[in-house]
Amino acid sequence: MTGTESDPRxxxxxxxxxxxxxxxxxxxxxxxxxxxxxxxxxxxxxRRDCSTALFDDSGRMVAQAEHIPVHLGAMPQAVxxxxxxxxxxxxxxLLNDPFQGGTHLPDVTLVSxxxxxxxxxxxxxxxxxxxxxxxxxxxxxxxxxxxxQQEGIRVPPIALVRGGELDTAVEELFLANVRNxxxxxxxxxxxxxxxxxxxxxxxxxLADHGDRLLAAFDAVIDYSRERVERELDSLPNGTYSASxxxxxxxxxxxxxxxxxxxxxxxxxxxxxxxGTAPQVSGNVNAPLAVATSAVYFVVRSVTxxxxxxxxxxxxxxxxxxxxxxxxxxxxxxxxxxxxxETSQRVTDVVFAxxxxxxxxxxxxxxxxxxxxxxxxxxxxxxxxxIGGGAGANPDSDGLSGVQVGMTNTLNTPIxxxxxxxxxxxxxxxxxxxxxxDGCYRGGDGLVRSLTVEADATVSLLTxxxxxxxxxxxxxxxxHRGRNSIGxxxxxxxxxxxxxxxxxxxxxxxxxxxxxLRDSQDKQFDE
Numbered sequence: 001m002t003g004t005e006s007d008p009r010x011x012x013x014x015x016x017x018x019x020x021x022x023x024x025x026x027x028x029x030x031x032x033x034x035x036x037x038x039x040x041x042x043x044x045x046x047r048r049d050c051s052t053a054l055f056d057d058s059g060r061m062v063a064q065a066e067h068i069p070v071h072l073g074a075m076p077q078a079v080x081x082x083x084x085x086x087x088x089x090x091x092x093x094l095l096n097d098p099f100q101g102g103t104h105l106p107d108v109t110l111v112s113x114x115x116x117x118x119x120x121x122x123x124x125x126x127x128x129x130x131x132x133x134x135x136x137x138x139x140x141x142x143x144x145x146x147x148x149q150q151e152g153i154r155v156p157p158i159a160l161v162r163g164g165e166l167d168t169a170v171e172e173l174f175l176a177n178v179r180n181x182x183x184x185x186x187x188x189x190x191x192x193x194x195x196x197x198x199x200x201x202x203x204x205x206l207a208d209h210g211d212r213l214l215a216a217f218d219a220v221i222d223y224s225r226e227r228v229e230r231e232l233d234s235l236p237n238g239t240y241s242a243s244x245x246x247x248x249x250x251x252x253x254x255x256x257x258x259x260x261x262x263x264x265x266x267x268x269x270x271x272x273x274x275g276t277a278p279q280v281s282g283n284v285n286a287p288l289a290v291a292t293s294a295v296y297f298v299v300r301s302v303t304x305x306x307x308x309x310x311x312x313x314x315x316x317x318x319x320x321x322x323x324x325x326x327x328x329x330x331x332x333x334x335x336x337x338x339x340x341e342t343s344q345r346v347t348d349v350v351f352a353x354x355x356x357x358x359x360x361x362x363x364x365x366x367x368x369x370x371x372x373x374x375x376x377x378x379x380x381x382x383x384x385x386i387g388g389g390a391g392a393n394p395d396s397d398g399l400s401g402v403q404v405g406m407t408n409t410l411n412t413p414i415x416x417x418x419x420x421x422x423x424x425x426x427x428x429x430x431x432x433x434x435x436x437d438g439c440y441r442g443g444d445g446l447v448r449s450l451t452v453e454a455d456a457t458v459s460l461l462t463x464x465x466x467x468x469x470x471x472x473x474x475x476x477x478x479h480r481g482r483n484s485i486g487x488x489x490x491x492x493x494x495x496x497x498x499x500x501x502x503x504x505x506x507x508x509x510x511x512x513x514x515x516l517r518d519s520q521d522k523q524f525d526e
Contacts, residue, residue, distance in 0.1 A: 073293025124198030138376025224312030229267030249282025286338030364512030388508030438475030438513025475513030
């Protein structure tokens with residue numbers, strides 16, 4: 001700055017903005033690395049089921065690491081819930097309440113103010129899936145849950161650290177309600193360390209750039225918003241609709257409709273889920289933050305992927321789901337499956353609605369499920385989402401054996417899994433031919449088969465076991481998935497006690513194909 005009357009934003013040209021943006025994103029990425037390296041549970045250290053981001057002092061996301069879509073899109077509502085409690089310098093706030101910005105109870109969020117000269121100028125935020133947070137079954141995702149209390153300890157925003165001092169009473173209360181409290185303590189403290197690293201790095205950037213850094217918060221958000229508005233403005237105006245179903249709620253097998261109308265109006269997108277089923281008894285209810293997050297993922301997918309992901313990307317998008325529906329349930333609804341499975345179906349229906357407006361940007365349906373497998377007892381809790389087939393694109397085959405949609409985790413390597421848990425991997429391979437045929441083929445699913453070497457409880461939360469992932473533009477559907485316990489096929493959602501020696505097998509769906517198969521031959525002939 002040349003003087004106190006100068007606006008720091010006037011000193012940010014395109015080159016400086018790009019440098020500052022990359023520096024902020026690198027801080028978020030480094031936070032993630034600290035969390036992954038400092039955590040204890042394989043769910044974080046191996047699968048990397050965690051996310052980190054930076055927010056400004058008003059709760060707008062400024063930069064994120066490329067982590068888990070369902071975490072990141074919902075994270076702003078968690079920060080808003082903390083801001084209502086008026087956090088102070090030196091605090092670290094903890095929450096997992098799905099009705100106050102959380103996703104489901106195992107996803108624990110920590111929000112830490114970042115201060116400069118005693119003033120809060122932003123927030124460092126981490127969210128991690130803890131392998132167990134109590135409840136009626138190990139892993140805290142029982143398939144038959146009918147109220148959130150069965151899924152674990154529910155924590156509204158509360159100060160875990162106040163004024164730089166750990167509140168041991170809060171920590172002890174949390175740990176008294178979970179299995180494997182030593183592992184939970186280590187994972188929580190890794191999150192605290194990640195947030196501390198974020199604050200430290202932002203402080204270093206402030207020392208280098210001064211007020212220009214704070215001005216960059218506004219500038220990068222404005223930049224992303226303007227680019228998304230231009231992308232949306234390129235789509236034809238109109239209202240586009242689609243529907244799909246969930247395959248039961250873990251209590252009944254009845255299909256549960258998800259309906260959407262997407263209105264494109266210039267540079268704005270309005271997404272309305274009126275017509276979606278009322279909230280259900282089982283755990284596939286999805287908090288509005290989760291439904292909103294799924295919409296944001298689709299918007300990111302159909303616009304330019306080089307647009308910096310931050311609050312500006314979402315300002316041109318509005319999301320409505322009536323209260324009391326499966327996408328905006330009232331407490332004490334069970335929601336563990338809503339975060340992992342219903343979010344996938346929301347992604348599918350919003351993509352399907354936009355297929356008419358942007359056919360060259362929308363893939364065929366991928367596996368449409370996270371294939372959640374939870375095995376545990378009083379001594380251990382193993383959790384994994386299992387990859388499958390991605391839908392084919394308008395110009396390429398779908399990938400095989402990958403996570404799709406709202407998740408972005410790795411697998412648990414066999415060596416780490418067998419070393420950490422009383423489990424033995426019998427099969428882990430591609431499910432050849434499970435992708436749908438077409439001009440471009442859908443990706444193949446996987447087969448994951450584990451033998452449990454101790455008496456335990458098995459929970460499965462899966463989808464696409466009755467309704468196959470759809471092909472697009474003449475492409476064939478992908479193959480449906482299948483679950484079995486002890487050689488017997490079981491429903492898509494089940495919690496069952498097993499004895500040592502029982503084998504659990506998950507065969508994941510393939511992705512849908514895209515276009516008629518002979519159309520590719522015609523292209524080659526031409």
